[in-house]
Amino acid sequence: QVQLVQSGAEVKKPGASLRVSCKASGYTxxxxxxxxxxxAPGQGLEWMGRxxxxxxxxxxxxxxxxxxxxxxxxxxxxxxxxxxxLTSDDTVVYYCARGGHYYFDxxxxxxxxxxxx
Amino acid sequence: QSALAQPPSASGSLGxxxxxxxxxxxxxxxxxxxVSWYQQHxxxxxxxxxxxxxxxxxxxxxxxxxxxxxxxxxLTVSGLQAEDEADYYCSSYAGSNNFVVFGxxxxxxxx
Numbered sequence: 741q742v743q744l745v746q747s748g749a750e751v752k753k754p755g756a757s758l759r760v761s762c763k764a765s766g767y768t769x770x771x772x773x774x775x776x777x778x779x780a781p782g783q784g785l786e787w788m789g790r791x792x793x794x795x796x797x798x799x800x801x802x803x804x805x806x807x808x809x810x811x812x813x814x815x816x817x818x819x820x821x822x823x824x825x826l827t828s829d830d831t832v833v834y835y836c837a838r839g840g841h842y843y844f845d846x847x848x849x850x851x852x853x854x855x856x857x
Numbered sequence: 858q859s860a861l862a863q864p865p866s867a868s869g870s871l872g873x874x875x876x877x878x879x880x881x882x883x884x885x886x887x888x889x890x891x892v893s894w895y896q897q898h899x900x901x902x903x904x905x906x907x908x909x910x911x912x913x914x915x916x917x918x919x920x921x922x923x924x925x926x927x928x929x930x931x932l933t934v935s936g937l938q939a940e941d942e943a944d945y946y947c948s949s950y951a952g953s954n955n956f957v958v959f960g961x962x963x964x965x966x967x968x
Binding site for chain 1: 859889891893895902903904905908909914946948949950954955956957958959960961962
């Protein structure tokens, strides 16, 4: 069965960087995009960007260009999302999700990141 | 403020039907047939219920259906069941600049 398993919760200081991993199993990793979506506590969903695991090509939402980097390691079927210059506004749950161009059919369990001094 | 407008809440009685709207613009919902709907229970990851306006993934009950008219997409849940109580989010492709945008979510209560 398709599974996306994310790295665990993190606490970061303002200005630090963050890396979240997303390990895929149960399907051919290079056949589907990996998207990253985040959700502030009690708030809605926000799309951050996607990576094509086959080519490594990325598309980032305008808001995150310059601060986010998405990468993958096909040898271990794992995608990564790095976010720099963290602020308290980045205290959210980060999800990775498998999908097509514009939909997300399987989601990771989420990674809670707390940014606090 | 979310790019797509959804009512904050909706409700219906067991067995009844409820429709949730998702209003965008001619640059997103109205321009492309790439509207998706997600169900999210508290503390859980979202689940895809509808893609490409009206396509239901395998395993999603046929009580869930999607449609679109102009700049507004809709999710209809028929024969409401207790487990349908959740938050529902719509999303749409919005062109090469914004790419994917979401609605603010609708909390569905089953009475």
